[in-house]
Amino acid sequence: MHNSISHSTVNVARHSQCSLNLAGAALASFMLLASSTAAAWDGLVEKQVFEMEEYTTVSGETIAPVRIGWEAYGELNEEKDNVILITHFFSGTSHAAGRYDEDDTAPGYWDAIIGPGKPLDTDEYYIIASDTLVNLNAHDPNVTTTGPATTNPETGExxxxxxxxxxxxxxVEVQKALLESQGIERLHAVMGASMGALQAYEWASAYPERVERLIPVIGGGATDPWLLATLSAWAAPIRLDANWNEGDYYTGEPPLDGLRESLKLVTLNANHWQWANATFDRSWANNDANPARELDARYAIEQTLDDIAEARAEVADANHFLYLVKANQAFVTGHGDSLKEGLARIDAPSLILYSENDLVFAPQGIRETAETIEADGTEAELVTLEGNRGHLNGVLAIDQAGDRIRTFLAE
Amino acid sequence: MHNSISHSTVNVARHSQCSLNLAGAALASFMLLASSTAAAWDGLVEKQVFEMEEYTTVSGETIAPVRIGWEAYGELNEEKDNVILITHFFSGTSHAAGRYDEDDTAPGYWDAIIGPGKPLDTDEYYIIASDTLVNLNAHDPNVTTTGPATTNPETGExxxxxxxxxxxxxxVEVQKALLESQGIERLHAVMGASMGALQAYEWASAYPERVERLIPVIGGGATDPWLLATLSAWAAPIRLDANWNEGDYYTGEPPLDGLRESLKLVTLNANHWQWANATFDRSWANNDANPARELDARYAIEQTLDDIAEARAEVADANHFLYLVKANQAFVTGHGDSLKEGLARIDAPSLILYSENDLVFAPQGIRETAETIEADGTEAELVTLEGNRGHLNGVLAIDQAGDRIRTFLAE
Known part of the structure; x- marks a missing residue:
């Protein structure tokens, strides 16, 4: 009975990849099947909040209090040894799977692989995801984070x-405190994409005794010079917006124009020309405004990227964006002098997923990361994700690696 | 004798690729050898200016006067049938080869292939290059262009x-007038990189009876959606700079902060992660300012890109940048409804050079351009340029194709 349910739900996940029109029907059939086992997670998620009275950063500065949002899928078992931690990407949140209510049109970003019978099987694992500090989406009602946009109780500003x-x-330290608040001392696995991969490497290096399996996706063991420069370019539009005002804008107009351009650049860089040229043509944004004849008229692809950026900017905070840039730029596994030593501390078998056309995390650096982890005998397996989305293949094409992830988690 | 000179100067060009320290010695030996044939071009260039009393654009608007700079290498023969036109890239100028004086440290961008005995042999060809309209480097004393920064005689502003x-x-039309002013009716070849490739395609499509050979480098027959979006991202920093003021800044402070960030993005996108990661490490720009601890501190790669951008911004004009973005976005060979028809009008045998790791002009579009030119029987040959510079391989690694260019010009 269990096997047949698993099989059906995997098929449902595949259908929902093929056509958005099928998603509603697929979801209905998914829920019907899921209801036939008492333990199955129903796909509905409740956002929760974890609070620390104070947190002292690695650099020795105190933030009080720290609050972050989290959500979980599946049940924590009595032994508390069935935990998979999901760490999110630069523009992501803790919403990795499921829906907030039945009318919710978009599930969490890795819903294709998280759920009853899916590779990250909620019938078996307790899967938990948390918002990071300085999460980009500070104004999203489903996000709780602590950062520059948060009121400092000492000043009221x-x-x-x-x-x-x-x-x-x-x-990682804040996530560790969250897990400890639930009595969790060990992770069956930690898995994350892009900035989430960086957190995963750091978890496995800082706490090798707590991490049993490591699944970094589209991320390397350190931020390479190319990405240092790319992140620098992402930050520039915010800094150019006069409303940014050196970060002091909370009593005035926020630097939304700059924030939108920064987000637009993220969307463009995280994709690939294969996607742009397969998805768009040279159409104009407005049939009455020829972009070749008017300085302000745009092409359809510009309009689409601007629209995506505008929607994202509505819930994002510009200073949080800049703080995330800094956090990502600073990353070397282990935060010590040597990447080699940082990676050598990893003991967990590692399944590293990446995309050969990734323009954010260069595939060469990811392959070298795997080689460095393997150098002392730790298992590290590389699996490529195909697709025309570049870096985003790690989010949008993750189901390709579903079978391998499932067996890796069972090994 | 001629052969031995050719051979020596080719070697000189190779040496100057290997080491900047050798460049001075190589230049000296080059000049010594060159002086042994009376006709050989001496490598010194004089910038000249071509003026049209007025020019009416393709869109029907009149600009009066139009002035553009040009330079030439080699001698125009009596039949005026030994002309090769070089068209420049987005951030380029007419300075394709040679030096302005003997102390000039940097020769023109394609000096590796243009000169006595080189593939574009100045002993044989008259090679001419002109600044475009709205040339980016409006404030470079060696550039003459007409664009938004030019005084309109009607207003004095x-x-x-x-x-x-x-x-x-x-x-192309302004170049045609320049050539006609010298009695030139036919081109032995037209060759250009990137935006220069676009001009080359347009020449061959608009005036098939005047173009005998076509050598487009790192450019396709049309600007694809990926490049539309990339150009849009390049324009954004200028538009975000409050000093841009909707283009009205000539009586105040120019938008230099925005212009620098736009130019930085051009440098980054025109390169490749292979170059960034082979050339830089994670060093800080300033040993006393840890970028992980200070919001404004930078890494060395950021500093280098900023320094390059700053130097370029000193002679560039922000409105010219935006006008170039528009011109590049608008490009479809033939400027008609159909790229296929525009390319079908090309009769010239085409030698198309490109780079597989080009992140500006997608190689797929360049290959499709070659196929479309070939569809009616016109010869089109694709040659790849290797290297870790991405798009810039077309400028910096051009000598790889030197032998093929030489034979193509002789066929």
């Missing part, structure tokens, strides 16, 4: 750039 | 955004 710079290790 | 939008065909 938003922290602004008085908020200490934080790094990937700080994200 | 810079044109600003009253300057009409121009396109690649307009660049």
């Amino acid at each position: 938003p922290w602004g750039t008085d908020f200490p710079l934080v790094n990937i290790r700080d994200f | 810079p044109w600003g955004t009253d300057f009409p939008l121009v396109n690649i065909r307009d660049f």
Whole structure:
């Protein structure tokens, strides 16, 4: 009975990849099947909040309090040894799977692989995801984070750039406190995409005794010079917006024009020309405004990227964006002098997923990361994700690796 | 004798690729050898200016006067049938080869292939290059161009955004007038990189009876959606700079912060992660300012890109940048409804050079351009340029194709 349910739900997941029109029907059939086992997670998610009275950063500065949002799929078992931690990407949140209510049109970003009978099987695992510190989407009602946009209780004003710079290790430390608050001392696995991969490496390096399996997706063991420069370019539009005002804008107009352009650049860089040229043509945004004849007229692809950026900017905070840039730039596994030593501390068998056409995390660096982990005998397996989305293949094409992830988690 | 000179100068070009320290010695030996044939071009260039009393754009608007700079290498023969036109890239100028004086540290960008005995042999050909309209480097003393930064004689003020939008065909029309002023009716070849490739395609499509050979480098027959979006991202920093002021800044502070960030993005996109990661490490720009601990501290790669951008911004004009973005976005060979028809009008045998790791002009579009030219029996040959510079391989690694260019010009 269990096997047949698993099989059906995997098929449902595949259908929902093929056609958005099928998604409603697929979801209905999914829920019907899921209801036939008492333990199955129903696909509905409740966002929860974890609070620390204070947190001292790796650099020695104190933030009080720290609050972050989290959500979980599946049940924590009595032994508390069935935990998979999901760490999110730069523009992501803790919403990795499921829906907030039955009318919710978009599920969490890795819903294709998280759920009853799916590779990250909620019938078996307790899967938990948390918002990071300085999460980009500070104004999303489903996100709880602490960063420059948060009110500092000592002053009654938003922290602004008085908020200490934080790094990937700080994200890990807050997650560790969250897990400990639930009595969780060990992770069956930690898995994350892009900035989530950085957190995963850091978890496995900082706490090798707590991490049993490592699944970094589209991320390498350190931020390479190309990505240092790319992140620098992402930050520039915000800094150019006069409303940014060196980060002091919480009593005035936020730097939305700059934030939108920064987000637009993220969308473009995280994709690939294969996607752009397969998805768009040279159509104009407005049939009455020829972009070749008017300085302000745009092409359809510009309009689409601008529209995506505008929607994202509505819930994002510009200073949080800049703090995330800093955290990502600073990343070297182990946060020590040597990437080699940082990776050598990893003992967990590693399944590293990446995309050969990734323009954010160069595939060469990811392959070298695998080689360095393997150098002392730790298993590290590389699996490529195909697709025309570049870096985003790690989010949008993750189901390709579903079978391998399933067996890796069972090994 | 001629052969031995050719051979020596080719070797000189190779040496100058290997080491900057050798460049001076190589130049000296080059000049010594060159002086042994009376006809050989001496490698010194004089910038000249061509003026049209007025020019009416393809869109029907009049600019009066139009002035553009040009330079030439080699001698125009009596039959005026030994002409090779070089068209320049987005951030380029007419300075394709040679030096302005003997102390000039940097020769023109394609000096590796243009000169006595080189593939574009100045002992045989008259090689001419001109600045385009709205050339980016409006404030470079060696550039003459007409665009928004030019004083409009009717008002006595810079044109600003009253300057009409121009396109690649307009660049070609002004070049055609320049050539006709020298009695030149036919081109042995037209060759250009990137935006220069677009001008080359347009020349061959608009005036098939005047173009005998076509050598487009790192450019396709049309600007694809990926490049539309990339160009849009390049324009954004200028538009975000409050000093841009909708293009009206000639009586105040120019938008240099925005212009620098736009130029930085051009440098980054025109390269490749292979170059960034082979050339830089994670060093800080300043040993006393840890970028992980200070919001404004930078890494060395950021500093280098910023320094390059700053130097370029000193002679560039922000409105010219935006006009070039528009001209490049608008490009479809033939400027008609159909790329296929535009390319079908090309009769010239085509040698198309490109780079597989080009992140500006997608190789797929370049290959499709070659196929479309070939569809009616016109010869089109594709040659790849290797290297870790991405798009810039077309400028910096051009000597790889030197032998093929030499034979193509002789066929």
